[in-house]
Amino acid sequence: MTSLDPRALRHAFGSFMTGVTVVTSHDQSGQPIGFTANSFTSVSLDPPLVLVCLANQSRNYDALVNGDGFAVNVLAETQIEISNTFARPAEDRFAGVNWHKGPAGSPLIDGVSAWFDCTLHKTVEAGDHVILIGEVKAFDVSPHPGLGYARGAYVTAATTAEPAGTGPDLVVSALIERNGEVLLVDDGQGGAMLPEALAGPDGASATVRQLIADTGLTAEPGFVYSVFEDVARKRQHIAFLCQAGAGAPVRGTFVPLAQDGAGEAGLEDISDPAILTMLERFAREATLGDFGIYSGNQRSGEIRQIA
Known part of the structure; x- marks a missing residue:
């Protein structure tokens, strides 16, 4: 208790x-x-x-x-x-x-x-x-x-993954947050991104746990923060919010979401516009302590408020 x-x-x-x-x-x-x-x-x-x-x-x-x-x-x-x-x-x-x-x-x-x-x-x-x-x-x-529960169906990490060959690729990302900062990794093209990977055969939950393990941090997958379709690249994207414990990451760097209480800062290197929009929303919601889960595509969708 x-x-x-x-x-x-x-x-x-x-x-x-x-x-x-x-x-x-x-x-x-x-x-x-x-x-x-x-x-x-x-x-x-x-x-x-x-x-x-x-x-x-x-x-x-x-x-x-x-x-x-x-x-x-x-x-x-x-x-x-x-x-x-x-x-x-x-x-x-x-x-x-x-x-x-x-x-x-x-x-x-x-x-x-x-x-x-x-x-x-x-x-x-x-x-x-x-x-x-x-x-x-x-x-x-x-x-x-x-x-x-969304759109008439339960939402879980296990049921989000589709069998190989039956639909778009499922990309899992870890939104790892600690003390107002989020972990970003090198995207290999001079920019930054969240830790992400294609969902493996054991589903999205196992994939996000492996992403966390690869950073060397102690964290538990939390709720599904965002689910969206990237129609152009034929991908389904699911982001898990993860709260990290103490310790330095072996991969990636923690970047502040906000600076001096005004606006987003430190996110300018994000190469994916959809992920940048998601992190800007997270920065605003984290300040208020009022979160929502997004579902839609990379351009537009719906935010359902949660407690």
Whole structure:
């Protein structure tokens, strides 16, 4: 369990993709209840508040609106079946799911990317939904990459890779960040680039781990920060945000994203315009602590805000 220090909490909100969550609580008889949701948002750091949205027609409406609190379980990329289980009608959604009681009393699912255990702070009626605002009493974040959902399909490192010969090449890059700086490597043509490679037979997740290992740094792949198609070069590009630990890289150099709090600096050697645009966006979002995941092509697309 992690300290409720505001800086730790801000890092937790920004360190994973919150596309798929399971909101859990218990009914009046003490039995666990839960549902799959993708409307989890941070509201405040002082006090630490988060919100989720619940349909007025939900079978869990009375228990959650009149209950003591709830937990938000941010699913890991290996937990698609758990997401499906809690999205479908079932008598006991917790059957076959490993879980334990959290510090504030709500059920916490084992193996998730992160969890936030909350007491109920306030409810707000909003059309055909009710907004549940919870005060975070305890939370924790694991190194497991989060499970996303976009365009009607789950987004994971494993499912992003296409079999060889069935589509465009999949290029994986590592956006390795540390203390406001990003790691750039020589592109071999007098410019700079992110560490990148074609996805290997073991998929994108294994590829990004190898990219990190090649730098000599200690880091874990975080959430998928950007997915875009380079139509001209027939490539699909996926970038993972990775937080690096201490130590000097054996390959590449850390370059500041911003200087003196104004504008982007140190990125002028980036040779790929699409990557430069992505890093300029990351520099702005890192300053605000408000991240989004991009999907589209190298010219235009959509940014989905995440907590």
